[in-house]
Amino acid sequence: MDSICPIGSRCATQISALLTPPSPFQLQEYYHNLLSARQCSGITVKQEGNFGKGLYADMDFKEGELVLKDPMFVGVQHTLNKIDCLVCSFCFRFIGSIELQIGRRLYMQQLKANDSDGCNVGNSSKHCHDMDSSDEDKSSQQCTSDSSKTKVPLPEAVVESLMNGQLVLPFSEKFSLPPAVPCPGGCREAYYCSMSCAEADWDSSHSLLCTGESSDPAHREALLKFIKHANETNDIFLLAAKAISSTILRYHKLKAASFEEQLKHNTSCDSNNSNLYFLLEAWKPIWMGHKRRWWDCIALPDDVDPSDEASFRLQIKELAFESLQLLKTAIFDRECEPFFSLEIYGHIIGMFELNNLDLVVASPVEDYFLYIDDLTYPNKEEVEKITQPILDALGENYSIYCEALLKLVLCLYCLNASNLEVKGTAFFPLQSCLNHSCCPNAKAFKRDEDKDGQATIIAQRSICKGEEITISYVDEDLPFEERQASLADYGFRCRCPKCIEEEP
Numbered sequence: 001m002d003s004i005c006p007i008g009s010r011c012a013t014q015i016s017a018l019l020t021p022p023s024p025f026q027l028q029e030y031y032h033n034l035l036s037a038r039q040c041s042g043i044t045v046k047q048e049g050n051f052g053k054g055l056y057a058d059m060d061f062k063e064g065e066l067v068l069k070d071p072m073f074v075g076v077q078h079t080l081n082k083i084d085c086l087v088c089s090f091c092f093r094f095i096g097s098i099e100l101q102i103g104r105r106l107y108m109q110q111l112k113a114n115d116s117d118g119c120n121v122g123n124s125s126k127h128c129h130d131m132d133s134s135d136e137d138k139s140s141q142q143c144t145s146d147s148s149k150t151k152v153p154l155p156e157a158v159v160e161s162l163m164n165g166q167l168v169l170p171f172s173e174k175f176s177l178p179p180a181v182p183c184p185g186g187c188r189e190a191y192y193c194s195m196s197c198a199e200a201d202w203d204s205s206h207s208l209l210c211t212g213e214s215s216d217p218a219h220r221e222a223l224l225k226f227i228k229h230a231n232e233t234n235d236i237f238l239l240a241a242k243a244i245s246s247t248i249l250r251y252h253k254l255k256a257a258s259f260e261e262q263l264k265h266n267t268s269c270d271s272n273n274s275n276l277y278f279l280l281e282a283w284k285p286i287w288m289g290h291k292r293r294w295w296d297c298i299a300l301p302d303d304v305d306p307s308d309e310a311s312f313r314l315q316i317k318e319l320a321f322e323s324l325q326l327l328k329t330a331i332f333d334r335e336c337e338p339f340f341s342l343e344i345y346g347h348i349i350g351m352f353e354l355n356n357l358d359l360v361v362a363s364p365v366e367d368y369f370l371y372i373d374d375l376t377y378p379n380k381e382e383v384e385k386i387t388q389p390i391l392d393a394l395g396e397n398y399s400i401y402c403e404a405l406l407k408l409v410l411c412l413y414c415l416n417a418s419n420l421e422v423k424g425t426a427f428f429p430l431q432s433c434l435n436h437s438c439c440p441n442a443k444a445f446k447r448d449e450d451k452d453g454q455a456t457i458i459a460q461r462s463i464c465k466g467e468e469i470t471i472s473y474v475d476e477d478l479p480f481e482e483r484q485a486s487l488a489d490y491g492f493r494c495r496c497p498k499c500i501e502e503e504p
């Protein structure tokens with residue numbers, strides 16, 4: 001396959017430079033600058049332990065205290081989750097209104113005859129560190145919208161009036177959401193919570209990936225083919241496309257800024273060397289991440305016989321190649337040619353495989369129904385005359401989930417089957433530096449006030465200045481063997497104090 005991918009040989013020197021691991025000095029400088037730019041205090045990134053870089057406390061943290069809020073570098077909402085939740089394509093905040101969220105979901109539910117065979121090949125959900133504890137099989141979350149068969153449909157006119165704002169639900173004003181701002185390029189794929197999110201997304205990647213009417217028809221057609229392939233195979237390709245687009249755009253910005261400087265000072269520099277310099281600078285956010293090629297690091301799925309491992313890995317490589325060809329047709333940029341080599345594409349996806357965190361944002365619709373359930377007689381009875389048929393139309397899983405929450409029962413089945421939250425996958429530059437421990441001192445956890453897609457890390461117990469901050473990549477309450485088996489998917493065997501103590 002490498003022979004039919006000539007970029008590898010043409011750009012060998014550049015590719016090798018892009019894949020050379022950063023030096024400790026480069027790592028330190030990058031994270032120092034990132035932490036300063038984000039005005040993040042109390043933490044630092046160091047390469048001190050045995051597992052590469054890690055995140056360390058630079059001050060004492062109390063139990064329950066916020067350790068870190070980490071805006072994502074790139075993120076995507078899972079394809080089928082888009083049916084369930086309308087969110088800002090940049091910050092992943094819910095948008096529109098409670099009525100629009102419900103009406104749109106019911107409308108989509110009716111439209112979708114149910115093509116769950118769009119489920120992803122080589123999916124990496126096992127490799128997403130869960131936000132708050134239920135590390136169980138998330139492939140079901142990723143691949144399914146609510147498949148409940150026990151729904152009582154609402155009349156079309158009611159669904160329409162929820163969507164167009166004619167029907168206003170009681171007390172929904174208490175859960176107001178920012179209005180949906182359409183994509184400036186006119187595509188119907190992206191909506192935003194504000195113009196500033198729309199502009200930020202356009203500048204960072206969407207200007208290359210927009211399929212709106214304003215883009216060139218050939219480009220649009222090629223992009224649509226790429227997106228269709230990703231939707232049908234693995235939406236990790238959409239994340240990779242965003243990462244490549246943002247790198248290309250950063251490259252051009254850096255180059256333009258430097259050109260302006262040269263003009264101002266009447267200087268010039270060797271264009272070959274400076275191109276590599278700009279490629280490396282633009283690549284930095286990905287460069288710093290822990291990387292292996294996707295087809296080398298992806299865990300062997302349970303249903304693949306170990307004797308078929310080689311052919312499974314080849315299949316994954318071929319899938320990446322297919323996707324890359326489609327992306328190349330859509331957004332190829334000669335100056336950034338190395339980013340379109342299979343080697344780089346494989347490393348970018350591999351980095352997501354090993355470093356990504358589940359993107360989860362709790363739904364205000366769920367809060368709304370909980371609020372209604374908390375009302376007292378006679379208010380509640382009146383209101384439920386309107387809201388109960390809506391819950392029934394949303395489906396059994398939806399109501400069960402709300403009930404389970406009300407009873408504060410952690411009902412894993414309901415969590416997996418419900419589609420109330422935004423679900424996606426994202427790369428967070430600081431969170432991805434957190435190493436694993438089965439007795440962690442921190443956890444990824446969304447508090448009530450965390451309404452967008454940023455990663456939130458909270459101290460699980462008090463953490464002293466100088467201590468390494470760790471989270472658990474798996475459910476730390478699982479038995480020893482199960483934890484080790486899950487962690488093998490991340491390519492290591494845990495030797496934390498708990499594992500040493502429990503090792504048979």
Ligand SMILES: C[S@@+](CC[C@H](N)C(=O)[O-])C[C@H]1O[C@@H](n2cnc3c(N)ncnc32)[C@H](O)[C@@H]1O
Pocket residue numbers: 051052053054288289290354355431432433434435436437490491492493494495496
């Ligand atoms: C999310 S990254 C963490 C940051 C990573 N140390 C780095 O240098 O980029 C996950 C990778 O770190 C390493 N790692 C994290 N926790 C570990 C542990 N407890 N034991 C061994 N390796 C670990 C593994 O290689 C894993 O795939």
